[in-house]
Amino acid sequence: MSEPTSYRIAVIGGTGPQGKGLGYRFARHGHGVVLGSRSAEKAEPVAAEVTERLAGVEGAGEVTGATNADAVAAADVVLLAVPYDGHDELVATLPLAGKTVISCVNPLAFDKRGAHGRVVNGGEGSAAESAQELAPEATVVGAFHNVSAVLLWGEEEFLDEDVLVVGDVVEAKEVAMDLAAAVTGRRGIDAGKLRLARQLEPFTAVLISINRRYKTHAGVRISGL
Template sequence: MTTYRIAVIGGTGPQGKGLAYRFAKHGHQVVIGSRAAEKAEPIASEIAERITEEGGSPVVSGAANTDAAAGADVVLLAVPFSGHDELVESLAEQLSGKTIISCVNPLGFDKGGPYGLDVERSAAEAAQAIVPTATVVGAFHHVAAASLWSGADFLDHEDILVCGDDADGKEIAQEMARAVTSHVGIDAGKLRLARQLEPLTAVLISINKKYKVRSGISIAGV
């Protein structure tokens, strides 16, 4: 398995923390990023302690988002959609030339439940437009934070759908999916399909509420 130096921007939230745990557990070097380094450090320690207790030898640290992104090969964006564009703009220098993976979902919630926001462009396309020199890939949109932090060795009943316009970038995300599901992610098509993949998470959240489960995506026939 190829391993990477991965910065998780927004790694103090449940989604970034869960993905960071899975990546570090399976041999990747991980830096938890935060707008405040002192917020990232205890999360990094918590992940490292958990993996050590499980018998692993994790390489996890915490840093300010800018330092985390600067030192990474791959930068995972795991921040809320509100504030996403401003954050990416603020990291444009550090993100230039990097592979960026976005799991950001533009979702809204009202009395009717979760729904996909009516956006001009997906979060992944926005990141690509803000940092044209980077390679943006969409992935890990549909895996629940609680499942990522659960005791399951792998979420092997789920698939990670990957979209992007660059074959090498997609291959990196597909490989990283192994740390989560134990198998390679599925190439779901071009980056523009993030417009379909991101809001699909609203359907999963709706299913979770109805059936009191943690649903995920599994593609038949591949």
């Protein structure tokens, strides 16, 4: 069998819970990770925290911190794990040309009735599609939308759920599906074209509702495959 591919991954939003957790999972399984932030001074202590968490893990990848732009420049793969507010302005500043970009951004809002999906581009768009429009020379896929940040930073070696991957370029989806194995222990699932991010992103609001009702950290499992 061939050795699994090792990627150099920039996690933009790497100091937030989702980005830090995904960075930890990727590094735990041998990938190099650069946690990006608006300032290196903010990213470096979080990288040190993740590195400390990886102490004693055989084969773990290196984790460093850098500015967002420097993180992207040093990476093969870029993960967008930033809040939707300010997403477009940030993505437009990043040197993403030629990169495989994985968006796990969820445009959500909250009111007295709980979480719900925000309408993007009149219902004809998503955060992932916006990223693709803003960075036309990159290849954007959507993945990791529905994974709990709490579980990502937890003690379990793998999460008992599936990662759904959407995109228009097969090779880019393959990268995200490979990386899913670092989180769930199995490859991600090809869930269709990039436009289906319009369904995956707001579905996170459903999981938030379930989590609040049942006091858990629900995920998605696909049966029948």
